[in-house]
Amino acid sequence: xxxxxxxxxxxxxxxxxxxxxxxxxxxxxxxxxxxxxxxxxxxxxxxxxxxxxxxxxxxxxxxxxxxxxxxxxxxxxxxxxxxxxxxxxxxxxxxxxxxxxxxxxxxxxxxxxxxxxxxxxxxxxxxxxxxxxxxxxxxxxxxxxxxxxxxxxxxxxxxxxxxxxxxxxxxxxxxxxxxxxxxxxxxxxxxxxxxxxxxxxxxxxxxxxxxxxxxxxxxxx
Numbered sequence: 001x002x003x004x005x006x007x008x009x010x011x012x013x014x015x016x017x018x019x020x021x022x023x024x025x026x027x028x029x030x031x032x033x034x035x036x037x038x039x040x041x042x043x044x045x046x047x048x049x050x051x052x053x054x055x056x057x058x059x060x061x062x063x064x065x066x067x068x069x070x071x072x073x074x075x076x077x078x079x080x081x082x083x084x085x086x087x088x089x090x091x092x093x094x095x096x097x098x099x100x101x102x103x104x105x106x107x108x109x110x111x112x113x114x115x116x117x118x119x120x121x122x123x124x125x126x127x128x129x130x131x132x133x134x135x136x137x138x139x140x141x142x143x144x145x146x147x148x149x150x151x152x153x154x155x156x157x158x159x160x161x162x163x164x165x166x167x168x169x170x171x172x173x174x175x176x177x178x179x180x181x182x183x184x185x186x187x188x189x190x191x192x193x194x195x196x197x198x199x200x201x202x203x204x205x206x207x208x209x210x211x212x213x214x215x216x217x218x219x220x221x
Contacts, residue, residue, distance in 0.1 A: 001055070002184040003030040003070040004062025004090040004208075005114060006160055010037040011184035012045055016192030018185040020045045025181065030069040038073075052081060054200075056191035058184075059087035060209035061122035061138075062114050067208035075203050084200035086191045089209065090114070095126040097186030098158050102179055108153040109133070113161035121161035122211055130190075137211050141165050149174065 002009040002023075008030045009023040022037050042049065055074045060067045078085045094112035098104050107128070114122040119141045125134035125148075139145070141164045149155055151173060157165060158177040166176065194200075 001034070001070045001074060002058045002090075002093070002182050002187060003034065003066035004058040004060050005066075005094075005182035006063065007182050008033050008037065008066075009182060009184040010034070010041050011188055012041055012047065013188035013192065016189040018188045021183060021185050023181075023183055028063075028065070030066045034069060034073055049077070049081060052077070052083060054078075054084045054086055054191070054195050056086040056088060056187050056194075057208075058090045058093055058182075058187060060090050061116075061211035062090050064210060067210065071206065071208050075206070078203050084195070084198075085203050085206060086194050086199070087201050087206065087208075088187045088190045088194070089132075091122065091124050092126065092130055092132070093186040093190060094159060094180070094182065095130055096190055097183060098156065098177070098180050099128075100189075101183070101185065102177070104156055104158075104175075104177065106154075107156045107175070109155045111155055111157045111162075113157060113159040113164070115159075115161040115164070116211075119164060121159075121164060123159075123161070125155075141168055143168055145169060146171065 006027040011018050011021040020041050022041050024033050055077050057070045057074045091112045095110045110126045116122050120138050123139050124132045145168050154173050156175045158180040162176050
């Protein structure tokens, strides 16, 4: 399940290979569509709920509401079916996806960026092995952001927050891709590796990785 980004995406995988996938690109539809997508995908593949061996979710950072909805749904499925819960860091899954589905290779560092409102993004720097080499709880994009990038290295910036850097970062070693669209397919292979290693979450106590506190807004009276 991928609901951390501005999509609602469901995939079914077998031995790490995505065999079916459905995505709704319209934002903020997880509450209305998530369970229906699961049912539709199982019907499409002629699988029963009892055929599932684990549930994997995009763990965040990202949409607070989206993450909560997927977490509650996943926990419910896991409890009911007595199967494990797997959580894949969203930024790592995005990096895997930009390499596998979009074939962006020969890049020194991958920089997935999720819009966190205003000039802020959720991001981290990853190498070709999907290892996080620079972590940010959240990052404000401004004229000083260029100092984060080495001139002799090639960087790929992508995700719905990447375009925020355009006014501030205009160097030849930075590639900004607008092509990437999040998909639950990006979780499949990574979650299978964790399944084989039995790296499961504690269903009772698991919480998504929000990176920063949630603040609600109220209209003034």
